Structure formats: C-alpha cells, structure tokens
Amino acid sequence: MYLLGIDIGTSSIKVSAVDIHTQKSVATAQYPDDEAEIKSVQSGWAEQSPEDWWSNTQKAISKLNATGLFDPEQIRAIGIAYQMHGLVVVDKNQNILRDSIIWCDSRAVAIGEKAFDEIGNELCLSHLLNSPGNFTASKLAWVKNNEQEIYKKIDKVMLPGDFIAMKLTGKVTTSISALSEGIFWDFKEDEVSEAVLDYYGIDSRLIPDLYPLFSEHGNLKDDIAAQLGLKKGIPVAYKSGDQPNNALSLNVLKPGEVAATAGTSGVIYGVSDELTYDLQSRVNTFAHVTYSKENKYTGVLLCINGTGSMYRWAKNNFAPQIPYSELNVSAASAPIGSRGIKVLPFGNGAERMLGNKYTGAQFLGIDLNIHTQADIFRAVQEGIAFSFRYGLDIMRENGMEPKVIRAGKANLFLSTVFTQTFVDVTGVPVELYENDGSVGAALGAGIGSGIFENAEAAFKNHEMIKRVEPKNIAEYEPIYQDWKKILIKAL
Template sequence: MYLLGIDVGTSSIKVAVVDVNTQKSVVAVQFPEDEAEIKSVQSGWAEQAPMDWWHNVQQAILKVNSLNLFDPKEIKAIGIAYQMHGLVVVDKNQEVLRDSIIWCDSRAVELGEQAFDAIGHEQSLASLLNSPGNFTASKLAWVKNNEPAIYEKIDKVMLPGDFIAMKLTGEITTSISALSEGVFWDFKKDEISADVMNYYGFAADLIPQVQPLFSSHGHLKEGVAKLLGLTAGTPVAYKSGDQPNNALSLNVLKPGEVAATAGTSGVIYGVSDELTYDQQSRVNTFAHVTYSAEHKHTGVLLCINGTGSMYRWAKHTFAPYLSYPELNLIAAQAPIGSKGLRVFPFGNGAERMLNNKFTGAQLTGIDLNTHGQAEIFRAVQESIAFAFRYGLDIMRENGMNPKVIRAGKANLFLSEVFAQTFVDVTGVPVELYENDGSVGAALGAGIGAGIFKNTEDAFTQHKVLNYLEPKNTQAYEPIYQDWKEILIRQLNG
C-alpha cells in the first residue's frame, strides 16, 4: 500500500511515493529539473502561472510512475504541500483568471498596512495574530482595486495547494490552517474574520468550503486518474502550506517543538499552545496542522525570503558551471568570518522580520585583493545563518526558546559550512533528518485517510541522521554583532 505526496514548490514540483509499512519514500522525483520561472514585471512583484504548476504536477507523477518501482494502482491517498500565501482565483468554470501572486510578491504591503490601521492594531493582532500585511487577503484586495474586471469574475479564492486539489478532484475546499495563512481567520471567534472581509469588501461566497485539514478534500476524477495511471476515487486527504507541512514531516507537532528549513526561503517554525503574536508582526502565527477547537496548536513562523534564492544568485553570478556540492567545498576553504566580507541576503521582496522593508541584497567590505570565490560563497552562507539568528532573537522575544531545532538534511543543510554556522550562530543544537516536503504530504494523506491511526502512528520509523552541537559560538558572536550593526544602519538610513 502506497501514499502519494505532491509538493508544489516555487522552484519545482516534487512528488514522492511512500510505503505505508516503512513510512519511507520508495521513489521521489522533481519536475522540471531546472528551476521554474518567477515572473517579475515590476520590482517587488512575483507571479507564477497555476496551469504551469498543474502541467508540472502531471509530468512529475508520470515520471515517477515510469520508473516502475511500485504499482500506481496501489496508491490509496494523496497529500499536497504547497508554497504558502499565494493567491489563485478562478471563475465559475474553474478557469484561472490571472497568474498567481505568490508569497514573495510585495505589491500589497501598503494595502495591508492600511487595513492594519483601519481594523486597529490591537484588534488585528489579538484576533488575526498578525497584521493583514502582505498576505493572501491583501493580495486579493490589490486585484479588487487594480483589476476590477477580473475581480468581478472571481467565483473562488484559493491557495496553490487548493488549486492542485481542484484539478485532481474538481472540488474546491480550504481549511482553518489555510485561511489563517491568508489572514482570513479570527482565532478569538474561531471563524472567518468579519473584520478582514468587511474592511476589504469581500463577499463571503469567495471562500471555499472549510474542511478539516486531515480529511477528504475530494476524490480523483476518472479522466485525471486515467491520464495519470492512478485509481479513480482516490482521496486527496491532506493539504498544508509548506512550512506547517515541513514541521509535520519532522514530527514537530507538540508545543515547544521547533523545525527549520533553508530552501528558496528560510524558515524557523515553532509550535505553541498559545494564541501568541509579535507586536510588530515581524514573525507570524498561523494555525498548525494539529489545530482544533480543543487543542489550539499554532505555528509561530519566521520567514526570510532570500536564503536559497541568495545562494542561487551567487552560484549563477560567480560560478554558473559548478554544482552546489562543489560550491560548498569551495566555501569551506575560507576562514570563519570570510575575511571581513559581509553579505545581506534580503533581495527577494519585502522582509516581514525587517518590518516589511525591502533593502535589497548587498555585499559589503569587498577587498579586490583578498576576496575570491571561497570568501563569497562562505559569506553568503554565513549571512543566511546570521539572518536566521536575527529572526530567532525576535522569536525569543515572543517566548519561543528552542532547546533543539529539527531540520531536514536537504538544501542548505547539505552544506557542512552552513549547518555548523547555523548551530554556532544561534547557539542551538540541530537534529538532521531524512525528510522531504513531498514525503510529509504523503504521510499527511495517510493520516487524513485513516490509514494511520493518528499523527504519532505515522512517525514510528522517524530516526535522527546527525546531531550538531555548537563549536564556534564565541568566534562567531562578534562577527554576527558586526553584521547586525551594519544591518541596523541600513534599516535606519
């Protein structure tokens, strides 16, 4: 018996097939092999075409089936993880009306700030646990204000994972967790926020049917099943934003447990049993996958837009023909502190932890006689770790004090330089696991379909691969403080 997990990422679609008995991936693929395009027709804008996601999902499933490592007819449930906060709008015929305004798009910042003022800061934070900010609701308001002809045709508003589930099943649903990440959810009243809907003038029927996160979100249509070699009627039994899903895949489900990821964006995500919020909305609180009326588990999320995207830029600019493993080896040749070279990885849209400011990415202190590839690549990795520390200190201000952080041995955590720097700079040990968003989505589907008895039953085979402890904290502290001082001057300039 198998489970299918789909991860709708910014860079590509990942698909994994998981054996229920071993809870391990039998096979996993991604499509396309190259990183998917982000359309940016203006500075600070970022869009992708939902139909491209759908095409890539189909190609990924066909690709994984073609390897003949399992019987596709034995897939019993499908789960979906997806890039958070994106806006997808469709008409009554389920036709896409415009490209998706994705998570790192900054165009709605001002609208969110106006809503924050109008609703009231304390009311927003106490009920929404966030400022409306640059989230999905504010993106929808931008469409309403700037593209009224499109807005008038909207039948339903969705997040990226909801769209893929719709294409698979023909049904449109959402969940409390999804609504909270769009800042549509009132945590005090446990209902869709009247404050947000009324302020922006949204009709209630734009919101899809609300379903429990672990439940049926529709069944695979016959035509789609035939096209993909799957069984008609297979349930889509789980949908989650990528960061709550990453936490699930790391078995971070209980209050006090903390996960991290360093992919296109960088995230620290801690589970709480309190309706907590940051007064400046620099870190954000959403409903976790285990949120319920009885157990109000929330996820406190620090997001840094420009982590893997910063490293990708450095690779393409300074060493386009080298692989990431080769870059990591080169970075290890430079000393701690990269001989004074400082990098600020904030070039991928407005950063919430910097109060929604867009500073742009910067390299400073370049010495043309001293700095080469090794210093550049190490400085980029160090700067990303510094950005994590800066954000973690904000989380600490809000009562999140992790004793250990769990992360998947993937993306930047594959680099020994980055992984150890992260541990040294934050001062927090890291447990590395074999994990993947698509595997987490598959396990989530098993929970939602009742194949696993509960969340604990889905992680009986969960094992630590590596445990990293701080080694160079004293060496890094003055370097981090120097980096932070430069950043503060930039923010106040």
C-alpha cells in the same frame, strides 16, 4: 500499498510514493529539472502560472510512475504541500482568471499596513494574530482595487494547494490552517474574519467550503485518474502549506518543538499552545496542522525570503558551471568570518522580519587583492545564517526558546559550513533528518484518510541522521554583532 505526496514548490513540483508499512519513500520525481520561472514585470512583483503548476504536477507524476519502483494502482490517498500565501482565483467554471500572486510578491504591503491601522492594531493582533500585511487577503484586495473586471468574475479564492486539489477532484475546499495563512481566520471567534472581509469588501461566498485539514477534500476524477495511471476515486486527504507540512514531516507536532528549513526561503517554525503574536508582526502565527478548536496548536513562523534564493543568485552570477556541492567544499576552505566580507541576503522582496522593508542584497568589505571565490561563498552562507539568528532573536522576544531545532538534510543544510554556522550563531543544536516535503504530504494523506490512526503512528519510523552541536559561539558572536550593525544601518 502506497501514498502519493505532491509538493508544489516555487522552483519545481516534487512528488513521492511512500510505502504505507515502512513509511519510507520508494520513488521520487520532480519537474522541471531546472528551476521554474518567477514572473516579475515590476520590481517587487512575483507571479507564477497555476496552469504551469498543474502541467508540471502531471509530468512529475508521469516521471514517478515511469520509475517502475511501485504500482501506481496501489496508491490509496494523495496529500499536497504547497508554497504558502499565494493567491489563486477562478471563475464559476473553475477557469484561472490570472497568474498567481505568490508569497514573495510585495505589491500589497501598503494595502496591508493601511488595513492594520484602520481595522485596528489591537483587534488584528488579538483576533488574527498578525497584521494583514502582505498576505493572501491583501493580495486579493490589490486585485479588487486594480483589476476590477477580473475581480468581478471570481467565484472562489484559493491557495496553491487548493488549486491542485481542485484539478484532481473538481472540488474546492479549504481548512482553518489555510485560511489563517491568508489572514482570513479569526482565532478568537473561531470563524472566518468578518473584520477582514468587511474592511476589504470581500464577499464571504468567495471563500471555499471549510474542511478539517486531515480529511477527504475530494476524490480523484475518473478522467484524471486514467490520465495519471492512478486508481479512480482515491481521496485527496491532506493539504497544508509547505512550512506547517515541513514541521509535520519532521514530527514537530507538540508545543515547544521547532523545525527549520533553508530552501528558496528560510524558515524557523515553532509550535505553541498559546495564541501568541508579535506586536510588530515581524514573525507570524498561523494554525498548525494539529490545530483544533479543542487544542489550539499554532505555528509561530519566521520567514526570510532571501536564503536559497541568495545562494542561487551568487552561484549563477559568480560560478554558474560549478555544482553546489563543490561550492560548499570551497566555502569550507575559507576562515570563519570570510576575512571580513559581510553579506545581507535580503534581495527577494520585502522582508516581514524587517518590518516589510526591502534593503536589497548587499556585499560589503570585498578587498580585490585578498578575497577569493571561497571567501565570497562562505560569506553568503554566513550572511544567511546571521539572518536566521536575527529572526530567532525576535522569536525569543515572543517566548519561543528552542532547546533543539530539527531540519531536513537538504538544500543549505547539506552544507557543513552553513549548518555549523547556523548552530554556532544561534547557540542551538540542530538534529538532521532525511526529510522531504512530498514525503510529509504523503504521510499526511495517510493520517487524513484514516490509514494511520494519528500523526504519531505515521512517524513511528522517523530516525535522526546526525546532531550538530555548537562549537564556535565565542568566535562568531562579535562577527554577528558587526553584521547586525550593518543591517540596522541599512533599514
């Protein structure tokens, strides 16, 4: 028997079939092969079509089934991970009303900042654990203020994973974790935030029915099952934002455990048993996948928009024909510090850890007589690692002191330069695992459907690949401090 995991990423949809007994992936597929489009009709705006997500999900599942490595009829449950904070709105017939305003869109920054002041800073932080900021509720308020005819037709507000679950099952649900990432959840009152709904003038009927995160959120419709070659009626038993899901897939479930990822965006995500918040809302606290009213486990999340997106931009513009693997080898031939080049990787929208400021990506110190492609690509990776250190220091201010960080051996963590720089500049060892968001979503479905008794049972075969220890801390510290001075000057 198998579990199906679907990961709704910004770049593509990835799916995996996971063997229930070994807890390992037997087949994976993604669609499209090239990176999906982000629509940006104005500077700072970022949208994607939910219907494209659905079309790409179907194509990815078809590719998965075509591998012949498993029997699709033996899939027993479906789990979904998804890009966080996106706004999806549908009418009463479940038709999409507009493209999704996705996580890196900055248009609602001013709306959220005004709400933070007018609702009250203390109330927002103590009840929401965040400023309303540029999150889903503020994006919805932007639609209400600027697209009134669309807003009047809205029947339900969803996050990206809720939309895919709706297409599979015909049912619209949400969870505490999902509402918290949209800044709709009041942690003190343990209910949807009346303060946010009242301030923005949002009708509570737009919020979907609330279900436990690990539970049956609907059953696969007969016509969709036939179309996808799956057994009709199987449950969608798990839905989670990509970063809580990444933590789950790394078995980061208990207070004090910390995960990291460096894909399109970069994240450090630590689990806490306290309702903590940053006074400036530079890092954010959401309900973790293991959150309950009895055990209030939260995820403290540092997000950097410009990580893999920065590396992709550099590759596309400086070395479009060279694979990432070769660029990583080339970067390793340059010395620590990239012979003086400094890179600020903040060119993908307003950065929360920078107080929702937008500096743009910057290259500094290039000498046309000495610097090479290797220096440039090492500098890009070092600049991204330095941004993680800057954010981790904010997390440390708020009581998060990781002794080790777990990460999947994927994306930028495939680079020895980036991984070692990350470890050296943060001073924290990294444990690398075979890790995949779609596999984590599949195992989450196993928990939600009752196939696994609990999360510990779902990850009993979890094995570390490699542990990377710091070795160049003294050499990197002054280089980082020089980089930090450049960043502070740019803010």
